[in-house]
Amino acid sequence: MKKAFLVFLCAAAIGTAKAQVQFGVKAGANIANIVGEDAEDAKMKIGVNAGAFARLSIAESFKxxxxxxxxxxxxKSEESFAGETFETKMNLSYINVPVMFQYHTASGFFAETGPQLGILASAKMKGxxxxxxxxxxxxxxxxxWGLGVGYQFAQGFGVNGRYNFGLSNLPDEGDGKLRNGVIQVGVFYVFGGK
Structure with missing residues (x-):
C-alpha cells in the first residue's frame, strides 16, 4: 500500500513538473443584457472587460x-411618456473568476468552456x-457558464469570443427571474508566445 502511494506521489510530482504554465493579459468589449422571464424590456448594453490569466497545459492540446x-x-431600457423617450441603465460591475477548459489545435484555433464565479463590486440604476x-x-x-472560441498567433497575440450564460438569479429577495447574459469579444497576449 505504501509503495503504491509513493508511486502515485512520484507520478503526480513528475506530471506537475512537466506541466507548462504561461501567463497573459486580455481586454475586450462586453455586449451585456439581463435575461429571464421577467426581463421583458431589457436591451443590450455595451461594457468592457479586462484582466489577467494563467494557462496550464495538461496535455498537448488540452489546457x-x-x-x-x-x-x-x-x-438598459427605454420608456416613452408624453411623446418623449426616457432611457434607464442598470450598471453592474463584477470581479469575475472564470476557469476555462480549452482544446487547442495545431493551427492556433481553440474552443473553451467552463464555470465562472462573479463577485458584485457595484450596482447602480441611472436615469x-x-x-x-x-x-x-x-x-x-x-x-x-462560459462557451467560447478563439485564435492565437505564434507571436502570442490572439482574439477570442465568449458567451457567459447566467445561472444565478440576480435579485437578492423575491421571485423575480433575472440573470446575466454577456457576449464578450476581445484580444489577448500570452507572454512567451505559443
Missing part, C-alpha cells in the same frame, strides 16, 4: 485557463441624471 477579470455588465445604488437588492455572488 486549463483560470482568469481574473473586471467586467462591466447590466442592461434622467440621477443615480441610485441598488447593490443591496442584488446577490453579491453570481454563477455563470
Amino acid at each position: 486549463i485557463q483560470p482568469e481574473i477579470l473586471f467586467s462591466t455588465q447590466g442592461a 434622467e441624471g440621477e443615480s441610485v445604488d441598488i447593490k443591496e437588492d442584488l446577490k453579491s455572488i453570481d454563477f455563470s
Whole structure:
C-alpha cells in the first residue's frame, strides 16, 4: 500500500513538473443584457472587460485557463411618456473568476468552456441624471457558464469570443427571474508566445 502511494506521489510530482504554465493579459468589449422571464424590456448594453490569466497545459492540446477579470455588465431600457423617450441603465460591475477548459489545435484555433464565479463590486440604476445604488437588492455572488472560441498567433497575440450564460438569479429577495447574459469579444497576449 505504501509503495503504491509513493508511486502515485512520484507520478503526480513528475506530471506537475512537466506541466507548462504561461501567463497573459486580455481586454475586450462586453455586449451585456439581463435575461429571464421577467426581463421583458431589457436591451443590450455595451461594457468592457479586462484582466489577467494563467494557462496550464495538461496535455498537448488540452489546457486549463483560470482568469481574473473586471467586467462591466447590466442592461438598459427605454420608456416613452408624453411623446418623449426616457432611457434607464442598470450598471453592474463584477470581479469575475472564470476557469476555462480549452482544446487547442495545431493551427492556433481553440474552443473553451467552463464555470465562472462573479463577485458584485457595484450596482447602480441611472436615469434622467440621477443615480441610485441598488447593490443591496442584488446577490453579491453570481454563477455563470462560459462557451467560447478563439485564435492565437505564434507571436502570442490572439482574439477570442465568449458567451457567459447566467445561472444565478440576480435579485437578492423575491421571485423575480433575472440573470446575466454577456457576449464578450476581445484580444489577448500570452507572454512567451505559443
